Amino acid sequence: MDEVSAGTPQGAGPGRRGRGGRPPAKGGGLRRFLRRMASSTAELEAEELQRTSGDEGATPITECGERTRHCVAGTLRTVTLRPRGGAPALEAELYDGTDVISLVWLGRRKIAGIDPGRMLRAEGLVSVQDGRKVMFNPRYELRGGS
Template sequence: MDKVQAGTAVGTDGAPPPSRGRGLRRFLRRLTADRDELEAEELRAGTGQEGATPIAECAERTRVRVAGTLRTVTLRPRGGAPALEAELYDGTDVISLVWLGRRKIAGIEPGRRLRAEGLVSTQDGRKTMFNPRYELRGDA
C-alpha cells in the first residue's frame, strides 16, 4: 500500500485534486489583464466551440472553417469591380474575407460574429478567403 503524507489530499485515482488557487489566479488575472487580451481569450475559446480551425493554423491552399468577430468592413474595388472586404479576428490571427462583385451584404458589419468556410490564399502577405460561405452567429 502506498504511503500518503499527512495533510496531502489524494483523489480516487491517486492524483492530487485540482488546486483551489487556480480559480483565484484566473480571477486576479482577469482583473489585471487588458481588455484586448480578455477579448482574444474569449474568441479563442469560441473558435473551438464552433468547430473551427484557429486562423493562425490555417495553411495556404487549404479549405477551412474559421469563426470570429468582424473587425472592419470596407468596400474596395478590385480590377474595376466592387468587392466587399471584411477582416475576421479569432483571437489568434486575422483573415480577410472578400466577396467579389458585392457592395454590401446584410449582416456583414463590424462587431458581428461570423463563421466562414472557404479556400485560404495569400494576397499581399495576408491570409485571404474569396467568396466564402458564411453563417452569421449573433452579435459580439
C-alpha cells in the same frame, strides 16, 4: 499516533475534504482571478473569441495553411468597399483572437448582416496576398447578435 508517509503533511491524505465536503481547490480559481485582473481588455476578448471559435469547430486562423480549405469563426472588425480590377468587392476583416483573415466577396457592394462587430463563421479556400491571409467568396453563417 497516526502514520504519516514521508513528504505528506499530516491531515493532507487522499481522504481529506475541504469546505462543504468538496476536495480542496488546487489554486486554479485564485490563479485565474489574478490573471484576469492583470490582463488587458483586448487579451480577455481574444481569449473569449478563441474559446468561442473552438466551440464551433473552427480552425484558428494562425493554423490556416495556404491553398487549403478551412472553416474559421470570429468577429468582423472592419467592413469596406474596395474595388478590385474595376469591379466592386466587399472586404471584411475577421478576427478570432489568434490572427486576422480578410474575407472578400467579389462583385458585391453590400451584404445584409455583414457589419463590424458581427460574429461570423466562414468556410473557403485560404490564400495569401501581400503577406495577408485572404478567403475569396467564402460560404458564411452569421452568428449571434451584433
